[in-house]
Amino acid sequence: MVLTGAVLQSCDMGHSRRWVLGTAAGVGAAALTGCGLFDSDDPEPPKAPDPLEPVLAEALALAAAYDQAVVTQPGLRTRLAPLAEDHRTHAAELSRLIGEPMPSAPAPSASAAAAATTVAALRQAEQAAQRTAVAACKVAPADRAGLLGSIAACRATHAEALR
Amino acid sequence: MNEQLGAALAAEEAAIYAYGVIGVHLNSSGDIAEARAAEQAHRRKRDYLVGRLSQLKASAAPSPAGYELPFPVTDRATALKLAIQVEDGVAQAWRPVLPATEGADRGTALAHLTEAAVRATRWRRLAEVSPATMAWPGRPE
Structure with missing residues (x-):
């Protein structure tokens, strides 16, 4: 009242x-x-961000980082291009679930991944991104657990592929 | 959850059997070490699952006396091909455990899915299969 x-x-x-x-x-x-x-002409109260948002941001940042690495080191294309493609596949699916069109470029502050262009730095960025996906998977509702689990596992395989 | 854990147990038992066949056809110390480590890991998962199912008072189907291999394993190439297929299959058996569990059980299932996916990638690299990764480990193709 x-x-x-x-x-x-x-x-x-x-x-x-x-x-x-x-x-x-x-x-x-x-x-x-x-x-x-x-x-009232107040704006609508801001929607709580979808918990998938940080996972999406890292997928986009990693894809961009691989693209950048291939530009500076063309010899790594065969090795890195499939990894970038995996991240883009994740980003498309995550955007669909969040219900927003996929941003064309990651936010500059999305992750340290944006600055990673050496294989060692990319590997570290994958491991950090894996931890994000693991944390998201553990608290996700059942209908998102499989998707986030596969993304976490995929990021782990990327880190392995970069050894 | 019991049904999914039972399916994971069946996959782990099949993997243990498969590594017995795979090991026979490997010669390099690197390959053999990899296969031994993988087999040990699958035995630990099997033991974990047997214990967990027992805690849940669930009975698992007895493991079959033998397995039919998906193709004849006659040399290193076919042995590595089977190892890749086995790890992909184990990952696919663990993924359905995720939505059926919460908390620590889900964390364990995710760790097991991830380990299988990483081993599949290691085998692909050893077999020089490219790409060595896939976008959705554990999702049936």
Whole structure:
């Protein structure tokens, strides 16, 4: 009832408008919802980020890091290109589940992976990304556990492939 | 959860059998060490599963007396091919445990899925199969 009290109080200022609303839509409805519906231009409260977001950010950052490494070291293309492709496959599936179009580029702060271009640094980034996916898998609802488990395992195989 | 753990147990027992066949056809010390380590790991998983199923008062199907191999194993190449297939199969048996479990059981299942996937990658590298990784270890193809 605290909420209702506050709403009534703030609406009391516009006395005549409340009267108009009251005749139009019923006094009760106006008292409960009038302010929110007609007066407020506040933005919607921000949606809590999907727990898949950090896993997606690392997938995109790693894919970009491999692309960059191949540019600077073309000899590594055969070895690195399939790993980048795995991350892009993950990113597409994660974006679909989150329900947002895939960002074209990772956020600059997404992960240390963005700066990793040597094989050793890429390997470390894969291991860090594996830990993110493991943590997400452990607390995920059942319908996401398999997906996150496969992503975690895939990142571990990447670290192995870079040994 | 019991059904999925039972399937994982069947896969681990099949893997133990397969490594007996694989080992016979390997010669290099690197290959043999890899196969021995893998077989030991699968025995530990088997023991874990037998213990866990017993705690849950679930009975597992007895392991078959023998297995039919998916193809004849006659040399190193076919032995490595079988090792890759075995590890992929073990990963595929552990993945369905994830949605059926929570907490520590899920963490253990994920560790076992990951180990099998990593071993599959190691065998692919030894067999010079490219790519050595796949996007979705444990997801049936």
